[in-house]
Amino acid sequence: MGVREWIRSWPVYRQLTGADRLGRGDAAASAQSRERQPRTADADRVAGSVCPYCAVGCAQHVYVGSDDTGEHVLQIEGNPDSPVSRGRLCPKGSASKQLVTGEHREERVLYRPAYGTEWQELDLPTAMDMLTDRVLDARRKGWQETDADGNPLRRTQGIASLGGATLDNEENYLIKKLFTALGAVQIENQARI
């Protein structure tokens, strides 16, 4: 490397003489950093999403890539088009990739029998069948046909539900619809809390 070339490789020189006077772009780049690219560049596609934490409703871009094991979330970023959030995310929204890809996520159905001291694994269809039987049993045990004056109630007090506010509207719709048809009335949500 000649002296001239050596001086030109110096960022301050490039900042003073080149177009990047603020030193935030090309002037500050090295050969190494020029080769780097954001991890979002490897994405096969981008899904439009919404942050699942507070109710501001910041729009998210979910970058999806794939390898031999299937598709994965590479990164989650704010969507700058949003008139609500203008692309910004708070610490929680910025951490939502960790929320969805972290090792804390459970992958298997677990069952703790009455008086048990440990979890047991259970396969999903079996768990659904066991639950179906239990729902009908609790419904029967708590059934109330009429009140003391003979007015029809046609309900069960044996089953209760409490939902979080990260449920989708479509999910809440089916929850209310199914439980209402079962006669369960104690169907509640974080919205009461």
Next chain:
Amino acid sequence: MGSNMAEAHPVGFQWVMEAKARGARVLHIDPRFTRTSALADKHVPLRAGSDIALLGGVINHILSNDLDFREYVQAYTNASFLVSEEFADTEDLDGLFSGYDPETGTYDTSTWQYENGFPANAVEGHRHREQSAGEQHGSGGPKLESGTGIATDETLRHPRCVFQVLKRHFSRYTPEMVERICGVSREDFLEVCRAWTSASGREHTAALVYSVGWTQHSMGAQYIRAGAIIQLLLGNIGRPGGGVLALRGHASIQGSTDIPTLYNLLPGYLPMPDARHAGKADYVESIRGTHQKGYWHHADDYLVSLLKEYWGEAATEENDYAFDHLPRIDGDHGTYRTVMDMIDGKVFGYFLLGQNPAVGSAHGRLQRLGMANLDWLVVRDLTMIESAEFWRNAPEIETGEIIPEQCRTEVFFFPAASHVEKEGTFTQTQRMLQWRDRAVAPRGDQRSELWFIYHLGRLLQRTLAGSADDRDRPLLDLAWDYRTEGDGEFPEPSADDVLRRINGVDLTTGELLDSYLQLRSDGTTASGCWIYSGVYAGGVNRARNRTARTEQDETALEWGWAWPANRRVLYNRASADPQGRPWSERKKLVWWDAERREWTGHDVPDFPATTPPGFEPEYGEAGPGALAGDDPFIMQADGKAWLFAPSGVVDGPLPTHYEPHESPMPNLLYGQQASPARKVYSREDNPSNPAPPESGGEVFPFVFTAARLTEHHTAGGMSRQLAYLSELQPALFVEVSPQLAAERGLADLDWAHVVTSRAAVDARVMVTERMRPLRLDGRVVHQVWMPYHWGPSGKVDGDIVNDLLGVVLDPNTLIQESKVATCDIRPGRRPRGRELLEYLAGYRRRAGVTVETGTHVMTAHTAASDATVSDTATPDGPDTTAPDTTAPDTTAPDRAAPDRADREEDA
């Protein structure tokens, strides 16, 4: 007020900063100096639980100095309406309104009616105590039999007109009184008044922001009423830059109210039918007045369309569209009542769908003891939360109150799909629906709630197929034929198909509906939630609209879809004057186009499109056609905004300052100490700290309040497992002032514990001037603040702050008073195991706490006698730490007072 927006809604707060940069003045009124205060022009500290005294002071200031926006108030509110001669105010009854029944702790609201109005439906008066009655009235608000023909005095001088009633009610809310009750200096208070009033009027608007710092009180609905009254007096509703903005706390908590999983509501704020509704016609008549104004008059269309979506072909005109398939409610079936019923052995199975009440609900111990007394519990979540593992990590394990080998509850844990692994809509805090695309598939057994409920329903229908039992009919008739994607026995149901059916379909053509105006009560339309009708207008999923903000105006109608009808500012007819002209050029939003004879503007007009400004309906007219040209509040029975609420709010037609359930202060305004209609549960497992006039309050001398941090989320299930967030906020702490630290010997970063009659909780001490002692009526009151996100699971753990709270509820909403209580704080860590139980029993003994403490809700000095409102303490419940009831109790009358729980069962 009641909001730490910069902390809890940081990305939304950018717009407050944007407004500030353009010259807006930002005031933050809050007990603690927070991240919001730091960015505001002015922070005004006040005592937690005293907000109505301050707001009442502002109302008094406006009315005493003629600072209201008179033209707006006269035209658009009920200020000129005359109130019944029988009405008596808190000024007359030492803090009670007329109609109070001390035995039940409820109001008969019939004396709160307008003159010439008709009495409210008889069902209301009897049911108030037991139901979340505010929501019981549905989207239309409380009904009036007639929206026209109400006596008025346009001069606003009649002593019984709402304007004069309001003036008299708040006349004693003076700057001096605000100072004594709230601890806000006269100078600060007047600065708030000046800032608020000078930023309002023709040329200016002011916005009011609140969050759960207002709702989570025993009179939370009245806090919001007080704020709304100010905003109406100043003409700040329905106008750009104005409003009362509720910042909701979770991604789709607005959606879970609109399409409710709440016991007292059906989708679109239709009330759940009551045991006394004989049938569909009776129900419809009870939720809307025969001659009331506005769109709620068409409630029958919305109901029948819902029933057609629920029961499809089985809902016919002959069977009242299967109305009797709906189960009936007849009291309080809210989450807190239900948890007490679990402890009492009346509930057998419990679903927790993305919720962690062991940490997130008030009185965590009650929650966990309830879960420990079930046949089975289902927990669906992303991760292993405390509510799934209470049988092995609850604090009650250490105290011996829950023993795993003796705990009978079967627990099923189902791993859930995350927000990127399923598609569907969230409704954010401004009523805007935003669709999420599915990014990736979930792994292993992870499934959406949609999958879980759909297949549970399918399996239940399969199991019951062929049943002749009448009670199985609603389930077997249920329209459960949603489109699915994928093969096998368990394909994924289509959220898109569910949203289409929520939007609604014309059953004669199969076409998607464009608007709720197309809904019919003759069985020809089906729609799951009438207010969401239009989200699929023109066959397009409008919740998926994503036109960039740079490619549209600032109303941004092309991003997402807001109910109703994609309207962004509710009641925006009020942005124009009675003649239909914008109040001012710079505050123009919607106006009357005289040439084209229709309403137009930057937003979707919230008014019948072609009803001209000067229109006067005939007397006795009903529905949208009865709306006069200057009735902007189209969902109200009389078309006007209610300064005075003749019905619908069960604890008073006007907000009134009462002390919180637990308070170190006597009520300086009335003999009535706390809300006379608050819902208390007198049970040994739900003790209260004493408050005046009871003795013993000095044992818990400090005001306790709790709130969020940016870096964690509610009960921590979505944040304490994340390394990034856990590192940012690694430990539970308690903020105290330097003065309190000196008084109690607390050192920064050392351990301390906070104590109530329910629990003791360890935390690291943070001594900070963010907490300021308040001088109140000649005494110093200290406040203590804690974040509440910790529990025994996760990367960072800590004691459960919600364990400190008891259960006392707002009677309108059945929401708990968790923003204020009383407490003690001591240096060092709390005792462990059995010693902890003895420690708490000692506190209760010293404070004289019995099962009666806090339950004598009426303390006003009127002719009516004292009475106890109580619930049964169940003798055969699980082993609980009973408060020491042997201590002498000088405040309680004998326990022979009528027992409300017995009456409930009889009702």
